Amino acid sequence: xxxxxxxxxxxxxxxxxxxxxxxxxxxxxxxxxxxxxxxxxxxxxxxxxxxxxxxxxxxxxxxxxxxxxxxxxxxxxxxxxxxxxxxxxxxxxxxxxxxxxxxxxxxxxxxxxxxxxxxxxxxxxxxxxxxxxxxxxxxxxxxxxxxxxxxxxxxxxxxxxxxxxxxxxxxxxxxxxxxxxxxxxxxxxxxxxxxxxxxxxxxxxxxxxxxxxxxxxxxxxxxxxxxxxxxxxxxxxxxxxxxxxxxxxxxxxxxxxxxxxxxxxxxxxxxxxxxxxxxxxxxxxxxxxxxxxxxxxxxxxxxxxxxxxxxxxxxxxxxxxxxxxxxxxxxxxxxxxxxxxxxxxxxxxxxxxxxxxxxxxxxxxxxxxx
Numbered sequence: 001x002x003x004x005x006x007x008x009x010x011x012x013x014x015x016x017x018x019x020x021x022x023x024x025x026x027x028x029x030x031x032x033x034x035x036x037x038x039x040x041x042x043x044x045x046x047x048x049x050x051x052x053x054x055x056x057x058x059x060x061x062x063x064x065x066x067x068x069x070x071x072x073x074x075x076x077x078x079x080x081x082x083x084x085x086x087x088x089x090x091x092x093x094x095x096x097x098x099x100x101x102x103x104x105x106x107x108x109x110x111x112x113x114x115x116x117x118x119x120x121x122x123x124x125x126x127x128x129x130x131x132x133x134x135x136x137x138x139x140x141x142x143x144x145x146x147x148x149x150x151x152x153x154x155x156x157x158x159x160x161x162x163x164x165x166x167x168x169x170x171x172x173x174x175x176x177x178x179x180x181x182x183x184x185x186x187x188x189x190x191x192x193x194x195x196x197x198x199x200x201x202x203x204x205x206x207x208x209x210x211x212x213x214x215x216x217x218x219x220x221x222x223x224x225x226x227x228x229x230x231x232x233x234x235x236x237x238x239x240x241x242x243x244x245x246x247x248x249x250x251x252x253x254x255x256x257x258x259x260x261x262x263x264x265x266x267x268x269x270x271x272x273x274x275x276x277x278x279x280x281x282x283x284x285x286x287x288x289x290x291x292x293x294x295x296x297x298x299x300x301x302x303x304x305x306x307x308x309x310x311x312x313x314x315x316x317x318x319x320x321x322x323x324x325x326x327x328x329x330x331x332x333x334x335x336x337x338x339x340x341x342x343x344x345x346x347x348x349x350x351x352x353x354x355x356x357x358x359x360x361x362x363x364x365x366x367x368x369x370x
Contacts, residue, residue: 004337006048058219224245265290302360
């Protein structure tokens, strides 16, 4: 599978039954897709053919239940997708061609048989939300949500009826994801993979933020310090821009970080942060607050459908985006883990759980133009 083919695990061999099962899921369930990757015992290694060295991400499982329920201690497919888009748009390299709908092999494990990329479930988290169990509060049916279809969304037909986008159209899209010379902010960064790619690919500066929990921020800071370095840069001469890590709770615009950075970033990005509809307004406010006021400023939002379309689509409600952030959707479409693209649909009709896990929404937001 194209999207996770760059991932490998680094760590000790494990004989735990759940780890062996995790490695075997792609064989047992050939149509299933892992949407979250990693565990505290194994580093994740992301290898790009366009970078001189792999990026190594360490993960820490927060002991506090509230922090675990934020799920920032995993690498999600949305981050993998935006990292590739940033790399392609900035370096002028192609995205991987669609590889069909076949199942992926399990990610390589450099320490022998081990944990796979599926996260272990904690018995004390039964009341939480995890991976496919991040199910939406309601059903995944039609018609709910507080907004009409957005501009340039295309069809509201069921996904199977929507035609794929043409290759030449996709190629023309990539330049909009360039970070060259841009000031970049990531919200809800988790492992911060897109920010790390931006830092070594030519961004002017990178600020990486997540919920202000000490263990989340410490892990994030370690990954940034280890990877946002000139040795990982494909530029000539190699260079990495300044990269900072800060705690930021969405919607809190009174913190010192928020106060000194209003309108400070040319690009504001967010990956897989839409599964909590009760936080949509706060996330919109943060995006609007930090994004620069000029017409060239853009926000990129990428999110998976594993929790259901109904759960996440209201973030893009046109009236709410305008009211909360002064933003509008410039472009929005859907892309699957094999690189197949199709038009965005507000109402996708009945969607199979396994099938919808394959898909992500990719959106480009800009300042409202009256």
